[in-house]
Each structure stands twice: as structure tokens, then as C-alpha cells.
């Protein structure tokens with residue numbers, strides 16, 4: 001079996017790996033390259049494999065640097081199955097269409113210049129129609145379902161705690177008499193985050209392909225950043241100013257709303273301090289709707305909120321804004337308020353208009369809650385620029401600027417090491433991807449010296465033959481039939497309790513005669529029912 005690294009190798013974006021077994025070709029992720037113009041040009045190159053020959057694409061999560069080239073893959077001939085969690089599929093539906101929109105308008109803009117210069121026109125990377133066509137190949141699953149995708153391959157998604165639906169991928173490949181287990185960490189989150197669960201730990205693997213975005217960094221605690229956020233909002237409100245928060249539409253925006261919901265609804269906040277909070281981002285609004293539909297994947301705290309009848313994405317002083325007219329009105333309103341708007345690095349979107357109308361006013365505050373790439377307007381402001389050119393005007397920068405790093409959705413160095421050290425059986429090798437080289441190198445040193453595991457930092461295009469070693473597949477070891485029966489009984493117990501609370505039923509639904517061969521399908525069905533129960537709960541919550 002070979003694994004080839006076609007993206008996010010010695011860089012963060014463009015996640016794309018190809019596994020070739022004697023029977024199948026499996027892609028893991030098909031992300032977009034993002035960053036400088038040079039890097040983004042790579043999106044337009046032909047794939048270094050024939051998309052028609054790919055049997056499966058397994059998607060770890062919906063972020064565009066993991067999913068953004070799926071419409072191109074389908075346009076170029078892919079007709080296989082796209083396997084992801086349900087929440088990832090639902091988020092991809094809005095993200096891929098949004099991405100297609102951006103591609104189309106980029107091409108229009110480029111063509112205007114080209115026509116004037118007498119050059120031939122360019123085509124967008126893909127269109128809305130391509131994005132829509134790719135959605136029909138998706139097959140959604142829940143976490144922990146055992147999925148057979150052919151006689152030789154089984155997979156299972158574990159929660160990566162990075163964004164809604166994000167997964168760690170466990171992949172078992174059978175070749176002849178040998179079985180190999182490969183684990184892709186996907187993007188790992190930090191524990192103790194709002195809404196979503198903590199990243200899960202994995203029992204064992206022969207080989208691990210692991211992210212290393214923050215392999216050389218340790219984050220400020222999330223609670224510190226949340227406390228500071230509330231303090232800045234209140235301080236700015238009391239002096240009559242507006243708070244601007246550039247925010248990634250998916251994930252970060254919902255976490256912010258969740259934290260603000262907690263503050264305004266679970267504390268004795270004086271009425272006059274409940275200033276209007278506006279979410280001004282069409283994609284952010286649609287993404288919040290997708291979140292609501294996938295509440296089964298939320299953490300215990302957030303699910304309990306919902307079960308008590310509190311929707312964490314609504315509170316009395318929160319308003320969602322979709323139309324452009326309303327967005328424009330916000331800048332005429334002269335009262336204290338918070339505007340959460342995208343894009344997160346202020347490189348595009350409505351936030352740029354809000355910045356233009358607010359940067360000059362020393363009463364206002366600007367809060368960054370995510371990574372600001374080199375060259376972005378966000379980074380320029382963070383670096384202390386006194387004037388910026390924005391939408392054709394030169395604007396004075398006089399407001400207060402804050403950077404709250406505790407909101408990062410990626411595991412830091414400490415968490416990455418902790419995650420890897422929790423494998424009960426040491427992996428034979430760890431491949432470090434999804435990180436700038438210095439960051440991967442810093443992590444590699446610790447893994448080799450402290451955990452004694454061999455690491456490889458592959459480069460784009462590297463092809464590595466994974467030796468064949470015998471490891472039991474989940475069918476026989478990970479899930480001994482005794483453990484399986486216990487798990488299923490626990491799940492049945494949980495479901496039973498929920499029904500019991502709803503309908504006050506006392507029927508005994510256990511059945512000792514359930515045949516062992518049905519355990520897997522029964523377990524998968526139970527996970528689906530639990531998801532549907534949660535959907536029901538969100539529907540009846542306010």
C-alpha cells in the first residue's frame with residue numbers, strides 16, 4: 001500500500017492524500033490551497049492522479065482547505081463515493097456553493113481586465129452548478145458508526161473537536177492476509193471549547209498522519225479570552241462605541257454567539273447593558289441553521305441547554321442580518337452595538353464596509369479572534385497601521401484593537417503531544433502534515449525525543465510505501481463481541497431513558513436473543529436514532 005501527499009505537506013492548506021491499495025484508490029480530503037497568489041495558483045493545476053480512477057473520497061471536515069477542490073474533482077471526472085459525517089456534508093452544501101460564488105466573481109473580475117488588455121478570458125475554477133453536482137456523491141454518517149466501504153476497507157469517524165462534524169479518521173485496509181490501521185488526525189481541536197465535544201483519543205494505529213498547525217505554540221486559555229471579550233464589549237458600550245468582530249462564518253461565529261448567549265442569559269445583566277449584537281454575514285446565518293440541525297454532535301453542556309428549551313443561538317438582544325439593505329443601515333445607527341461579520345481576516349465581505357465606517361472613531365473597538373495571515377488587512381491592522389486604504393478611501397485608524405488568541409480552533413503543541421501519547425500501543429511512524437515546516441519540525445523533535453516514535457515530515461508529491469503488518473481489524477479485536485454487547489446495551493439504555501422521560505413508558509426493550517451478527521447494524525441504527533432524537537429536541541426548543 002502506498003500513501004502519497006498531494007497537499008498540506010510542509011504547509012497548512014490544500015489537504016489531499018491518496019492511498020493506493022491492491023484493490024482501491026482512496027483520497028482523504030480534497031482541499032483548496034490558500035495564501036499567496038503563487039500558492040493559490042496550484043488550485044488550477046490538474047490533479048496529479050486521474051479523478052476517474054478514485055473509488056472513495058473520505059472527508060475529515062468541511063473547512064475549505066480540506067473540501068474546497070471537491071467540485072473540481074467531480075468536474076474532472078470523479079464518480080466515486082464521498083464519505084463524511086452528516087454535519088460535514090450539511091456544512092459542505094453551503095460552503096461549496098459559497099466557494100463557487102467566489103470563484104465565479106473572481107473570474108468575472110479577472111476577465112474584465114483581460115478583455116481590456118485583449119487577452120483570452122479565463123474560466124472559474126468551478127461554478128455553482130459544479131458545486132451542486134458534487135453534493136449528490138456524499139454519503140453521510142454519524143461518529144462511531146462502523147462503515148465497510150468495500151471488502152478491503154473499513155472506516156470509522158471519531159470526533160476531532162475542531163469544528164462541527166470534524167473527524168479523526170480510523171482506516172483499516174486489508175491486503176491479502178495482512179491488515180493495516182492508519183489514523184488521520186484531521187484538524188484537532190482544543191478541549192473545553194463551546195458547543196462541540198473535546199477531541200477523542202484513539203486506542204491504536206500502525207501509522208498516524210497528524211496535523212501540526214500549532215506544533216510550536218501554546219495557546220492562552222479559552223476562558224481568559226472569553227472574559228476579556230465581555231469586558232471589552234461592556235467597556236466600549238459604556239462610552240457609547242461600537243465593537244467590530246471579524247469572524248470566520250463557520251464555527252467561530254457560532255462559538256461567539258454561544259458564549260454571548262451564556263453571558264446574557266445566565267447572568268444578571270442589567271437591561272441597559274444588553275446592547276444589540278448583530279451577526280451580519282449571510283454565510284454565518286446559513287451555517288448557524290446547519291448547526292441547529294446537527295445538535296446531536298454538540299457537547300453535553302450545549303445539549304442540556306437545548307433540552308431545557310434554550311436554543312444557544314438565540315437570545316433577546318441578538319439579531320441576524322441577511323439583506324444588504326439592513327447591513328448598510330447598521331452603519332447609520334449611532335448607538336452602542338456589536339457587529340460580528342466575515343471574512344475573518346477582513347480580506348473580503350461585509351466586514352470591510354463596517355471597518356471603513358468605524359476605524360476612525362476612538363470610541364470603537366476592533367477584536368480579532370482568529371489567525372490573521374501575512375498580508376491580510378487584519379494583520380496590517382494588528383501590526384499597528386495608522387492609516388489603511390479601504391474600498392477606495394484612505395481611513396484613519398483610531399479605535400482600540402485587541403487580539404484574543406484563546407479562540408483558536410486548533411490544538412496547540414501541548415494538546416498535540418497529549419493526543420499522541422494517549423495511544424495505548426505506539427504507532428510505528430507518525431507523518432506530520434498541515435503545518436509550516438518550522439512548526440512541524442518543533443513537534444517532530446518532541447515526538448522523537450519524548451515519545452520515542454519515528455516521524456516523517458513529507459513534502460508535496462512524496463510517495464511512501466507502507467509496509468504490510470498484521471493488525472486485527474475492528475471486526476475482530478477493537479470490538480470484542482462482549483464489549484460490543486455492553487456498548488449496545490449502554491446505547492439502548494440511553495435511548496430507552498430518553499423515551500422513558502418523554503412518554504413515561506416502562507416496557508422492557510432489551511432482547512437477549514438479538515443475534516451477534518446483527519450487532520453492527522443495530523449499533524449503527526441506534527446512533528442514527530439518537531441523532532434524530534436530538535433533531536426533535538431542537539425543533540421543540542425556543
Ligand SMILES: [Zn+2]
Pocket residue numbers: 061063162187
Ligand atoms: Zn480545519
